[in-house]
Amino acid sequence: MSARVLDGTAVGQAIRADVRPDVEAFTREAGRPPGIALVLVGNDGGSELYVGSKLKSASESGIRADLERLPATASIDDLLQLVARLNASEVHDGILVQSPLPKSMGPDAERRVFDAIDPAKDVDGFHPVNVGRLVQGRASLVACTPSGVIEMLDRAGIEIAGTRAVVIGRSDIVGKPMALLLLNRHATVTVCHSRTRDLAAVCREADILVAALGRPAFVTQAFVKPGATVIDVGTTPVSDRAVIEALFAPGHRRHTAFEKRGTLVLGDVHPSVEETAGALTPVPGGVGPLTIAMLLKNTVRAAQERLRARQA
Ligand code: NAP
Numbered sequence: 001m002s003a004r005v006l007d008g009t010a011v012g013q014a015i016r017a018d019v020r021p022d023v024e025a026f027t028r029e030a031g032r033p034p035g036i037a038l039v040l041v042g043n044d045g046g047s048e049l050y051v052g053s054k055l056k057s058a059s060e061s062g063i064r065a066d067l068e069r070l071p072a073t074a075s076i077d078d079l080l081q082l083v084a085r086l087n088a089s090e091v092h093d094g095i096l097v098q099s100p101l102p103k104s105m106g107p108d109a110e111r112r113v114f115d116a117i118d119p120a121k122d123v124d125g126f127h128p129v130n131v132g133r134l135v136q137g138r139a140s141l142v143a144c145t146p147s148g149v150i151e152m153l154d155r156a157g158i159e160i161a162g163t164r165a166v167v168i169g170r171s172d173i174v175g176k177p178m179a180l181l182l183l184n185r186h187a188t189v190t191v192c193h194s195r196t197r198d199l200a201a202v203c204r205e206a207d208i209l210v211a212a213l214g215r216p217a218f219v220t221q222a223f224v225k226p227g228a229t230v231i232d233v234g235t236t237p238v239s240d241r242a243v244i245e246a247l248f249a250p251g252h253r254r255h256t257a258f259e260k261r262g263t264l265v266l267g268d269v270h271p272s273v274e275e276t277a278g279a280l281t282p283v284p285g286g287v288g289p290l291t292i293a294m295l296l297k298n299t300v301r302a303a304q305e306r307l308r309a310r311q312a
Pocket of ligand 1: 145170175234235289
């Protein structure tokens, strides 16, 4: 049997459609649109692409989106000064600093910069104050990728409460907030990582399995209980022909796409899982489009909460 495909592109569009009237209402009330500042340091190709699509999506939704660039040679102090200026800005409700930051800024640069963002403008949901609120089940700004997964499950009518959920990955940006969101929705949650013993057996317990490890096609049918919902968060660009040919036969649309581009973004879930899972997010077109949609939603929420705080 073939799994039901959970279409992230359609859900992303639905979230954006829901955001629009809120943007319009805010703009009428505040006399300005919600605003987000996107900070890009250096010129990493991948980051340019991500920031470009975030800017475009925000503008299309009626949100003011400003790109703030710093050269790759900028110091961490330059970046912290920019964040301080944006924290004080009246017109920016959200601040997003695109990672990764240049290595020259030091190993703890991301943590220092995320910690410096005003929690009220932390639309990425990475600030310890927002993470703490999530732990306590009273979050408002939550990391976009995991909160997008919850939206996807809800909109697909997939029950969370009472289920067994397994999350592979314990990063601060995906695995941990994902586990907390599922826990807050009354799932019984297990978090797995590189030291987990007998990973496949643990995963086979899951009604909802979230793979967020960044290892292409790692999660095989042996990890999946028949009928389970499998969420594939992984996105790894692969240009090794042998890897692609081991996964997709010639003539398969993904094989053809690889022939055209010479590279393919792969998820963490093996294509054969389609035969075991009850529902499955594809890569691309699964979790990816939700992340940007949730960023827009967080920006509007931050704008509304800042306005309410000023009116109080
Ligand atoms: P990360 O920081 O590298 O974390 C990976 C996690 O996976 C770690 O907790 C690691 O365990 C665990 N892991 C690695 N190998 C493992 C193995 N063999 N068995 C069990 N666990 C293993 O990555 P991330 O930032 O969370 O991202 C994960 C993936 O999601 C990446 O492919 C990333 O590109 C993708 N992603 C996609 C989106 C999107 O919008 N679609 C957004 C964000 C991230 P340890 O903690 O023990 O090292």
